[in-house]
Amino acid sequence: MDKNFYKNEIDHKSLLIALNTLSKKYDKLFMTTIGSSLLGKPIPAVRIGEGKSKLLYVGTHHGMERITTGILIRFLEELCEYLSYSRMIYGVSSEYILKTRCIYMIPMLNPDGADIQLHGVTEDNIMYQRLIEMNNKSSDFSHWQANARGVDLNHNYNAGFEEYKNIEKELGIYGGSATRYSGEYPESEPETSAITAFIRTLSPFKYIFTLHTQGEEIYSGYNGHEPKGSRRAASVLANASGYTLCQPESGAASYGGLKDWYVSEYDAPAYTIECGRGTNPLPPSDLIPIYVSIRKMLFKSLIL
Numbered sequence: 417m418d419k420n421f422y423k424n425e426i427d428h429k430s431l432l433i434a435l436n437t438l439s440k441k442y443d444k445l446f447m448t449t450i451g452s453s454l455l456g457k458p459i460p461a462v463r464i465g466e467g468k469s470k471l472l473y474v475g476t477h478h479g480m481e482r483i484t485t486g487i488l489i490r491f492l493e494e495l496c497e498y499l500s501y502s503r504m505i506y507g508v509s510s511e512y513i514l515k516t517r518c519i520y521m522i523p524m525l526n527p528d529g530a531d532i533q534l535h536g537v538t539e540d541n542i543m544y545q546r547l548i549e550m551n552n553k554s555s556d557f558s559h560w561q562a563n564a565r566g567v568d569l570n571h572n573y574n575a576g577f578e579e580y581k582n583i584e585k586e587l588g589i590y591g592g593s594a595t596r597y598s599g600e601y602p603e604s605e606p607e608t609s610a611i612t613a614f615i616r617t618l619s620p621f622k623y624i625f626t627l628h629t630q631g632e633e634i635y636s637g638y639n640g641h642e643p644k645g646s647r648r649a650a651s652v653l654a655n656a657s658g659y660t661l662c663q664p665e666s667g668a669a670s671y672g673g674l675k676d677w678y679v680s681e682y683d684a685p686a687y688t689i690e691c692g693r694g695t696n697p698l699p700p701s702d703l704i705p706i707y708v709s710i711r712k713m714l715f716k717s718l719i720l
Contacts, residue, residue, distance in 0.1 A: 417441075417493055422703050426486045427534050428457050428527035434489050435460055435523070442496040444514070450522065451610030454564040455543070457527040459610055462492065464499070467516035470621045471718065474522045474611070474674065477570040477628065478561040478595075479529030480697040483706070484627035487691060488523045490707045491714050495519070506712065508719045517718060520618070525607050528564035532557050533697065550592040558697070559594060563607055566592020567599040570628075573612070574602035575638060575676035583671070598672050615678065623649065624686040625717060626674050629698050631690035632659045638679040646685035649720045653687065657713035689713075 417437050421430065439447040439462070449458040473491070475484035497503075498510045505513060524530055536557045537547050543564050550566040551557060562568050571580060580598055584590070589597050603609045615621065634657075636642060636650040654661040670676075678686040692698050692706040 422486055422490060423700055425534055425700055426482050426489075427531050428524060431485055431489070431524050431527075432458075432460065435462060438462075438489075438493060438496060442500060444499055445492075445496055450614045451606060453526070453528045454606055455528045455541075457531075459522065459525060459527060459607060461520060461522045461614070463518065463520050464492075464495065465514050465517045465519045467514070467518050469516055470518045470520065470618060472520045472522070472615070472621050472624045474525055474624070474626045476524040476526050476530055477626065477674070478568070478696075479526060479533030479557075480559060480561055481627075481629045482524070482530045482534065483629060483698050483700070483703050484691060485523045485530070486700070486703045487627060487707050487710075488521050490704070491711075492521055492523075494711075495715075495718075505715050505718065513718055519718065520621075522611060522614075525611060526563050526569055529560060529562055529569075532564065533560040546592070551594055557594075561595035562593065562597065563605055565599075565605060566594070566597055567605050568596050569605060569608050570626075570674060571596065571598035571672035572602060572605050572608045573672050573674055573677035575673065575680050576671035577602045580671035602672075611674070612677070620682060620684055621678075622684070623717065623720060624674070624678050624684075626686070626688050628688060628690050629696055630692045630694055632657075632693055633662045633690040634659050635662050635675065635688040635690070636685065637663065638676040641679065641683075643679060643683050643685050646679075649685055650687060652716055652720060653689075653713050656716045657710045659689070659710070659713070 439445050446463045450461045451459050475488045636646050675686040675688045
């Protein structure tokens with residue numbers, strides 16, 4: 417794959433090109449879509465492996481966190497290389513991983529938000545006027561996190577949703593905005609509806625990992641509850657990466673996330689991984705250094 421992919425800003429179009437390139441090169445990689453965004457962009461997913469233990473990796477819930485898409489693509493590319501040449505992965509046979517694991521990745525859950533954050537909005541966009549209003553009447557979308565309806569997807573899952581509505585009021589949020597608005601009801605958005613339907617269809621997953629930025633932290637459990645084996649696996653991830661293992665503090669960040677929903681719905685482990693350090697959006701120059709720093713953790717996650 418063109419190595420410039422990892423040096424440039426990543427949008428939905430460049431993601432599709434990268435995935436098509438990889439799926440043509442590696443016959444063990446299968447590409448599909450789980451649905452479409454509000455503005456009709458396909459949400460791609462890939463699968464590799466044929467085992468019973470299912471793993472899911474998700475990137476770019478938030479527009480400003482597009483770098484997580486590139487991190488997952490680099491992980492996917494390197495994983496395909498290992499499998500193609502039957503190499504060992506941290507002491508484990510790649511053939512064993514292929515036979516015992518079924519690995520799914522959704523590199524960009526929020527393609528509308530990613531493109532809005534990177535490219536802004538033109539007047540021919542059907543949502544132009546509403547997006548400008550939701551963005552405090554500004555045409556600068558560089559800090560946009562939400563989807564095209566102004567819903568923060570990682571607050572749109574059914575986990576403490578009603579409690580978070582009270583927090584929204586305290587924050588002065590009553591409708592669509594660049595960040596933190598949870599939507600009218602859980603899974604109101606096509607993106608969250610698509611991924612929860614995908615998970616319900618294929619469940620159970622042994623682990624779910626959602627990549628965000630930034631802070632070099634790992635969050636596990638929900639509302640004080642850790643599913644069986646969750647904390648042990650989280651410690652392995654932390655030791656492999658040097659990231660800090662944290663418990664969410666009370667506040668806006670503690671409600672409505674994919675991790676929260678999966679833990680409460682299935683009583684199974686899920687993790688939020690806050691990649692890198694700095695100010696969002698992290699620059700493309702951070703992509704490979706971040707990947708190198710968490711590479712061992714990502715490969716270890718395959719064999720937990």
